Amino acid sequence: MSTTASGPHAAVAPAPVDVPSGRPAASDTPAPGDPRLARLSLNQATVKRWSLTQAVDGCLRAGVPAIGLWREPVQEMGLEHSARLIRRAGLRVSSYCRGGFLTDPARTDALDDNRRAVDEAAELGAPVLVMVAGGLPEGDRDLDGARERFAAGIGALAPYAAERGVRLGLEPLHPLFCADRAVLSTLGQALDLAERFDPDAVGVVVDTYHVWWDPHVRAQIARAGAAGRIASFQVCDWITPLPVDSLLGRGMVGDGHIDVRSLHRAVLAAGYEADVEWEVFNEDVWSADGDEVIATMARRHVECVL
């Protein structure tokens, strides 16, 4: 007797469930090769408990063609080994996370560390190094000064990155993080800075979580696209109530308040053609089975993003 799930007498496979919501899936999981997965990328922070090998294998099983990498797990595996693994798997690298943190004068190694991150991105074949500005130094209230230091740091790094074929992707973070993580707070502000440099050297990262509230988000996406500056498009949702750790308040798209589809259409209309990277920092997502996270991501990508 057949054990496939087709036909009236077949064993019934358990209906898929979305994680971490626990709700029944609203659609079938797209199979590997489904053209709707063609531009889907898994940022490996979404399956944070997995090693790079596990994340690559998970992408291959699910037919996710691209991956966003982080420095820590790459360093854990070793740069060369990681690069070989990704190449052999045939995955695209959509981004490399992350550089930046250029606002604290006490961090005298920040530029050197960023140059190493650029080198790593080049070795991995990542087209963009995601740059997070950094927050206010301890006890410092000079926000303009911190912003100027970030700009100066980008100025120092841009030629180095351009020579190596890596684009710096300036990522504005939600103003929630202005004090302690990123003094770059809006897409407009990121573009004002990026425009001092060649578009191939410096672009911007549009992350739905960080920009969705901005009354000017659509105008700024159009501006970014017209200038060829959209280096990466990342998606996740804004969920409420905020969790205790405000860094982990991101949801699977569809679980929160953001109209991600309309923002995706805006970046498409602005000429963006690269990957749509799912980056979800969330303890409940991290605690779930990685394959189920990826399956939920694939379904929701079709339901809520495309």
Place this chain on the structure above:
Amino acid sequence: MSTTASGPHAAVAPAPVDVPSGRPAASDTPAPGDPRLARLSLNQATVKRWSLTQAVDGCLRAGVPAIGLWREPVQEMGLEHSARLIRRAGLRVSSYCRGGFLTDPARTDALDDNRRAVDEAAELGAPVLVMVAGGLPEGDRDLDGARERFAAGIGALAPYAAERGVRLGLEPLHPLFCADRAVLSTLGQALDLAERFDPDAVGVVVDTYHVWWDPHVRAQIARAGAAGRIASFQVCDWITPLPVDSLLGRGMVGDGHIDVRSLHRAVLAAGYEADVEWEVFNEDVWSADGDEVIATMARRHVECVL
């Protein structure tokens, strides 16, 4: 023998301590009548556990000449009684909190409730009714639609308020609150809306907590001042880490990351001459002795605001 704290043989009064930090005060507490207190206002949410009577008495003891009122404690005491209490105490009312919440079509009583709030503000002699937009309705991701409903509500209320001599103060809230509390997210956005109406009818509220991160905050303060639109200036600080309840993450000025003095100077330079209202939602502040909260406020007003 004298018990005053002056002279070499006098009993020594305990050195004052700031609350809730517990740090020794960095300056003497300004005495009642000190001209540096002339534009200081206590928003009664800063001493939330106190009744209106207690808050008024606290202001009188400390020489704080103005108070920002909230609907709930006023209703608790009764409107007429509250108005009489404030008048007899000789306190200015700097603002009345709050109206708004006009984004949810299911709240069919919202306009009526706001008209009542306008009536109450008029009776209390409050020059401004603080308007918080409201968030996205449950399950709704149409942010533009919610913003349009808020604008329509302001349009419906502005003539009513103007007839009664009460100004609607549109308060942009930090984008942290965009989903669940206020779809009005920046000062620029608030001004775009306010400018559809007469400046005497509709102004904006500048609260340091909500606007400090905005790369355009100084330009927008200047714009607001030039148009005579600054209806209220409120201060508190952004502290990290954010507390579990993100509504309560405000600090006493000086305890966090905001350069409040520079923002105060910006509103002064823009022509603002009304009160500086301290509004601090913070469980540790609420748990402290109200007189000590007010004393800390008075010291920090001199140290960090003026």
